Amino acid sequence: PRYCLEISRCEDGASTRLRDCGSTSRQKWKRDGSVIRPACSSSLYLSDGMIMKGSGSSLKFESSGKFEIQKNGKCLTNHHDPRDGELVSFRNCDRARKTGTGDWFWN
Secondary structure, eight states, X not given: OOEEEEESSSSTTOXXXXXXXXXXXXXXXXXXXXXXXXTTOTTEEEETXXXXXXXXXXXXXXXXXXXXXXXXXXXXXXXXXXXXXOBOEEEEHHHHHHHTTTOEEOO
């Protein structure tokens, strides 16, 4: 993938943005059951495009290959063709599927 999901900092309230993929630890993620956590902390989780502190919220996703990240029937995506620095949030899955912007990959 050309763009990766990156956290702004490893703390509660941090934002997530699309960034050119690189080797930074802020682009590393781990799966904890049905929760996605930044690799830097087991007490933080991905929620609505933000990083929150706590046990996490249940997401629906697959463990390998191309997948969608879903919550309450919406998909984690950006607003249009990816751009460096763009914010992500949960939006309409049909539109994300049509444009391919809701596709994620485990590296």
